[in-house]
Amino acid sequence: MSPAPVPARKLRVATTSLAGCFGCHMSFLDIDEHLFELVELIEFDRSPLTDIKDVGPCDIGLIEGGVCNAENVHVLREFRRHCKTLIALGACAVNGGLPAQRNHLPLSECLREVYQFRPGLENGQIPNDPELPLPLDKVRPIHEVVRIDYFLPGCPPSGPAIWKFLTDLIAGRTPRLAGGLLHYD
Amino acid sequence: MTKQFLLDGQPVPFEDGQTILEAARKAGHYIPSLCWHQDFPPHGSCKLCIVKAAGRHVSACATPAKEGWEVESNTPEMNGERRGLLQMLFVEGNHFCPSCEKSGNCELQALGYEYEMLTPRFRHFFPERPVDASHPDMLLDFNRCIFCELCVRASRDVDGKSVFALTGRGIHKHLAVNAESGRLADTDFSKDDLAARICPVGVILPKGRGFAVPIGERTFDTETIRSKTLKEEES
Incomplete structure (x- = not known):
């Protein structure tokens, strides 16, 4: 794979995990020694890797996970506002994934099952702290909430798939997953 | 001389009664399908075998080939429509591959x-x-x-x-x-x-x-x- 040409300035990249498991972020780290090439080309804004809490103006935003609560909607809209190119990273961001498997159950039933009726619980009650974001009735893929520029499926997308995608994007090519890099699982 | 039609510009021979899909596959050309099976009559429901024959969209699995037809299949337009059909199939059900x-x-x-x-x-x-x-x-x-x-x-x-x-x-x-x-x-x-x-x-x-x-x-x-x-x- 041809290395991306070094841009005039480093591209600013923000990442976040909404209703995801951080597996896509772990897979991102699986690009291994390419990380050294990558840090020559980009710098991180808000990301679990920097612990910056608010997203600023960015070239690229990577969103892992779908939208399952009000805070996810807020963060996703912030990313859309600040990122020139917004990417759905992984199955949950692309189609809701595992969290969306609760969509055929009433939300109240899910909460009661976990917080009231789970074996071993005493005096269980549904959490009701005002600081907790309110869950949505259904988990949604992120393209159903904001406009998304590119999609990178996979559970998680493999390190090589993420590297191919990012190098295409940084080099100004339309990202393309060919030769077995495209997977939905 | 055997009858033939053109598939993406390539001549494909066929016998009377053969569909576009059957003749194309027999000649080594790929037209996708999900609901078609060689042992059963065509069902024509998945529409992934959609081709443009003589300027009209038809299901290749259910349309008998005709002499001299120009059929478009592996083109950006038809493949784009197939992608759209796949997307509709994916959102209509619950397809959680993992x-x-x-x-x-x-x-x-x-x-x-x-x-x-x-x-x-x-x-x-x-x-x-x-x-x-x-x-x-x-x-x-x-x-x-x-x-x-x-x-x-x-x-x-x-x-x-x-x-x-x-x-x-x-x-x-x-x-x-x-x-x-x-x-x-x-x-x-x-x-x-x-x-x-x-x-x-x-x-x-x-x-x-x-x-x-x-x-x-x-x-x-x-x-x-x-x-x-x-x-x-x-x-």
Whole structure:
């Protein structure tokens, strides 16, 4: 794979995990020694890797996970506002994934099952702290909430798939997953 | 002289009564399909074999070839429409590949790869479709049904049992089991039926097997649906 040409300035990249498991972020780290090439080309804004809490103006935003609560909607809209190119990273961001498997159950039933009726619980009650974001009735893929520029499926997308995608994007090519890099699982 | 039509500019010979799809595959050209099977009459429901013949959109599986026709199939326009059809199939059901035992061997998924479907694009329906695990040997996960009717046809025409049927219309259409209780256990369905192994997606699955083949060694990990289909046509 041809290395991306070094841009005039480093591209600013923000990442976040909404209703995801951080597996896509772990897979991102699986690009291994390419990380050294990558840090020559980009710098991180808000990301679990920097612990910056608010997203600023960015070239690229990577969103892992779908939208399952009000805070996810807020963060996703912030990313859309600040990122020139917004990417759905992984199955949950692309189609809701595992969290969306609760969509055929009433939300109240899910909460009661976990917080009231789970074996071993005493005096269980549904959490009701005002600081907790309110869950949505259904988990949604992120393209159903904001406009998304590119999609990178996979559970998680493999390190090589993420590297191919990012190098295409940084080099100004339309990202393309060919030769077995495209997977939905 | 044998009759022929042009497929993407290439001459394809055919005999009277042969469909565009049959003639094309026989001549080594790939036209995709999900609901078509060589042992059954065409169903024409998945529409993935859509081609432009003499300027009109037709299902290649159900349209007899005609002398001198110019047929467009592997073009950006037709492949774009196929991608759109795949996206509609994906949002209409609950296709969660990471938890599906058919993943890697699923024709719907393989066609998603073939036509580089990166996003379902549309709004998901998230329909409610409870599974039927009543049968001792087989599981029915209706979430993944694409209404191709292959199990219906196999059970009725080959197994002679008529275990399955499609019922309801529009968004309410669903696969039904032919028993008063609606449960598979209350039919004479057997794991040895053709209907038990004809499903192109992950609806009709054997119990007690699980994820038997590791990722990387499953059917469509090692070859594309295009090359697999053409290889089967040759043999």
